[in-house]
Amino acid sequence: MDTELLKTFMEVYKAGRFSRAAENLYLTQSAVSFRIRQLEQNLGVALFARQRSQLTLTAAGERLLPHAEAILSNLERARLEVALGEDQHNQLAIGGTPNIWDGVLSEALPRIHQALPALAMRAESLPSAQLTRQLLERTLDMAVMFDPPKAEGLQIEELPCVRLLPVTTFEDGSMSDYVHVDWGTAFDIRLARQNGPTPRPVLRVSTSHIALRFLLSCGGSAYLPEDRVADLISEGRLRLVENEPTVERQVFCAWNEHSENRDLLNEIRDLLKQGRELDLN
Numbered sequence: 001m002d003t004e005l006l007k008t009f010m011e012v013y014k015a016g017r018f019s020r021a022a023e024n025l026y027l028t029q030s031a032v033s034f035r036i037r038q039l040e041q042n043l044g045v046a047l048f049a050r051q052r053s054q055l056t057l058t059a060a061g062e063r064l065l066p067h068a069e070a071i072l073s074n075l076e077r078a079r080l081e082v083a084l085g086e087d088q089h090n091q092l093a094i095g096g097t098p099n100i101w102d103g104v105l106s107e108a109l110p111r112i113h114q115a116l117p118a119l120a121m122r123a124e125s126l127p128s129a130q131l132t133r134q135l136l137e138r139t140l141d142m143a144v145m146f147d148p149p150k151a152e153g154l155q156i157e158e159l160p161c162v163r164l165l166p167v168t169t170f171e172d173g174s175m176s177d178y179v180h181v182d183w184g185t186a187f188d189i190r191l192a193r194q195n196g197p198t199p200r201p202v203l204r205v206s207t208s209h210i211a212l213r214f215l216l217s218c219g220g221s222a223y224l225p226e227d228r229v230a231d232l233i234s235e236g237r238l239r240l241v242e243n244e245p246t247v248e249r250q251v252f253c254a255w256n257e258h259s260e261n262r263d264l265l266n267e268i269r270d271l272l273k274q275g276r277e278l279d280l281n
Helices: 003-015 018-025 029-043 059-082 098-115 128-137 185-195 208-218 226-234 262-280
Strands: 048-051 054-057 090-096 119-125 142-145 154-168 179-181 203-205 221-225 247-256
Touching: 003 018, 003 029, 003 054, 003 059, 018 029, 054 059, 059 128, 090 098, 090 128, 090 262, 098 119, 098 142, 098 154, 098 208, 098 262, 128 142, 128 154, 128 247, 142 262, 154 226, 154 262, 179 208, 179 221, 185 247, 203 208, 208 221, 208 226, 221 226, 247 262
Parallel strands: 090 119, 090 142, 179 203
Antiparallel strands: 048 054, 142 247, 154 221, 154 247
């Protein structure tokens, strides 16, 4: 099967529209439509159903999705392995949710590279369900996330917490113009139990750096990582919201129990732990 057809299928699924997928793939909309029809003809099934202006997967499309992900991930893994340089002895595919990349993994990659210069790495930013599926299929070596995956066959270990502070740009210290950062389901539940429903957000984002830029440009309030806002609080550009609780979010790493790279994964886990402990101290 032509992998370009599978890549187009995945992009249409993510984008939800042919026009948006065409922009992302730098193709015409008719070329994207043709590729999807070609794939459907090859498989003998319809993969998408149109609901108003949005495309949704049919039952057959849902069944194809994990296979397409696995085929494309395995192809990329094979391409990386074949292309390993003489000074590179192993490769690692590490993934995280967008909020984890923003708060933990983006700072960890240079540290891992410095400690293991002969390691070739592939980094993925994916939703939790996709990370879990790729761990089980062993197309991903390690995943880091706030909410641990609930699946058998995975080794799950705790990493140091991320401390989230309620901050605002307003002089009265209010949580006005609240920007909701996706810190995981457990964060939302805990916050609601401690302090009741949070204000209706003016913006929802997946990463804290987007929220921080919005606050500094337009004003507002949000829960943001302590190490990202400490200097801004000292400078007076942000203020702590006194009546809102500080929240510590546990971070988890996970990998397949049957992975052949267990020694390497233990080493990566230790580097992630050491790095966060140094940041917190």
